[in-house]
Amino acid sequence: MKHILPNLPYGYEALEPHIDARTMELHHDKHHASYVTNLNKALEKFPQFQERSATWLLLNLDQVPEAIRTTVRNNAGGHINHSLYWKAMSPTGLVTPKGALAEAINHDFGSFDDFRKQFAESGAKLFGSGWVWLVREQSDGGKLMIVTTNGHDNPLMQGLFPILLNDVWEHAYYLKFQNRRLEFMDGWWSVTNWQEAALRFEHAGAGVDLQKEEQDALALMA
Numbered sequence: 001m002k003h004i005l006p007n008l009p010y011g012y013e014a015l016e017p018h019i020d021a022r023t024m025e026l027h028h029d030k031h032h033a034s035y036v037t038n039l040n041k042a043l044e045k046f047p048q049f050q051e052r053s054a055t056w057l058l059l060n061l062d063q064v065p066e067a068i069r070t071t072v073r074n075n076a077g078g079h080i081n082h083s084l085y086w087k088a089m090s091p092t093g094l095v096t097p098k099g100a101l102a103e104a105i106n107h108d109f110g111s112f113d114d115f116r117k118q119f120a121e122s123g124a125k126l127f128g129s130g131w132v133w134l135v136r137e138q139s140d141g142g143k144l145m146i147v148t149t150n151g152h153d154n155p156l157m158q159g160l161f162p163i164l165l166n167d168v169w170e171h172a173y174y175l176k177f178q179n180r181r182l183e184f185m186d187g188w189w190s191v192t193n194w195q196e197a198a199l200r201f202e203h204a205g206a207g208v209d210l211q212k213e214e215q216d217a218l219a220l221m222a
């Protein structure tokens with residue numbers, strides 16, 4: 001079984017002017033595609049791992065042969081995170097979250113504005129390449145938190161379930177915004193897919209075991 005590059009759920013130009021078409025094209029067709037290619041290539045010599053999902057590989061790196069462990073970490077992570085990322089954006093999304101997710105954001109951050117401020121600050125402070133996430137703790141009544149990860153690590157590696165993510169690697173914004181990461185992040189709220197975030201929030205319930213977590217993650221990516 002080979003890992004497959006998912007199609008973008010909208011056109012390259014769909015998120016203009018907040019994300020330009022050329023950036024989307026390169027980001028999906030070159031960057032994400034290369035993570036898929038590199039992951040498949042790394043697994044060529046290890047057929048016993050070819051049936052494993054990218055999520056399983058990322059969460060069981062200690063079982064992955066040392067010769068390909070770093071490559072798998074970077075590229076399985078890159079594949080998973082970008083698959084989530086395309087779905088975390090929409091040209092026609094809600095501008096603000098609704099329902100249970102909105103209530104949880106108000107409860108755990110004080111207000112939606114405070115959440116956005118903290119999210120932006122975390123993204124701005126992250127040194128180098130990485131991701132900023134809204135996550136939910138996997139405990140009963142799990143609290144929402146903002147975390148960042150370096151490279152292509154995913155919060156599931158810390159037992160935190162991803163609700164929403166923004167890519168703050170320079171390749172996500174450099175063509176249009178150059179060094180102005182905050183400006184990119186600010187415009188990104190206009191294309192945030194709060195419907196998808198709400199769906200993931202519903203799935204991030206209490207006491208979820210990793211196997212089910214993986215199935216949920218894969219189902220949401222399908």
Ligand code: MN3
Nearest residue numbers: 031167169172
């Ligand atoms: Mn990226």
